[in-house]
Amino acid sequence: MIVLLVPPKNNYPFPKPSIDIFGQGFPYIAGALKKAGHEVFGVNTNHLWCQDSAQLTLSKSLRKAIEKYQPHLIGVGGLSANYSFVRDAIRFVRQFAPDIPIVCGGGIITYDHQFIFTDLRPDFAINGEGEESIVALANYLEKGGNINSIVNISYWDNDTPVFTKTAYSNTKLEDLPWPDYSPFDLEAYLEGFNQADNIFTYTRTSPRIMPITLGRSCPFKCTFCCHTTGPTYRGRSIDNA
Numbered sequence: 001m002i003v004l005l006v007p008p009k010n011n012y013p014f015p016k017p018s019i020d021i022f023g024q025g026f027p028y029i030a031g032a033l034k035k036a037g038h039e040v041f042g043v044n045t046n047h048l049w050c051q052d053s054a055q056l057t058l059s060k061s062l063r064k065a066i067e068k069y070q071p072h073l074i075g076v077g078g079l080s081a082n083y084s085f086v087r088d089a090i091r092f093v094r095q096f097a098p099d100i101p102i103v104c105g106g107g108i109i110t111y112d113h114q115f116i117f118t119d120l121r122p123d124f125a126i127n128g129e130g131e132e133s134i135v136a137l138a139n140y141l142e143k144g145g146n147i148n149s150i151v152n153i154s155y156w157d158n159d160t161p162v163f164t165k166t167a168y169s170n171t172k173l174e175d176l177p178w179p180d181y182s183p184f185d186l187e188a189y190l191e192g193f194n195q196a197d198n199i200f201t202y203t204r205t206s207p208r209i210m211p212i213t214l215g216r217s218c219p220f221k222c223t224f225c226c227h228t229t230g231p232t233y234r235g236r237s238i239d240n241a
Contacts, residue, residue, distance in 0.1 A: 036139070
């Protein structure tokens, strides 16, 4: 299966490039899909100068990628702050390729998945960690099976939303595939990263820096935080880090 992943432009809808640190969620999804035998391509508009319109740049980039790669599934998502990007990306895909299913994920889904799923109306959504569920969904779309056996997803039964069982992953982090940044034009992104107009300013060209994930969830239970319920904290071993 060919999957097109569309990470959010972090300063959308502003036209100037966004040179904040690139998120790890989509690279982890790409790594999992590739390990399962699927082809993965990306549309990353973060580093692009969008002239007068980030919306127009996103629209043109999506149309070009859809025509070039002919994907069978398109993945979008992000945090709640990325709502307008995700909304517009879904709208543009519907215009250009109404028959290609869209799956949405990330914190925007995880922390209020029933409301956001019915508001944005993608074909599918993934609640929580995405690696295992996205692979199961891609396999289902390619080969068929019982969609209700896939945990943490949302889908439509005619016009009725269906939410499958929520289950938290216990997979060790070192057993997951490494994040794969290759679909997201990372070299071009890093060329613009040594700018001095963001809080992550890093002006050296070598070595170039990127974040790594040493743990997921949180060991604490702060009363003001959304992490008071959910998966238990788990981290990488020192050797794996």
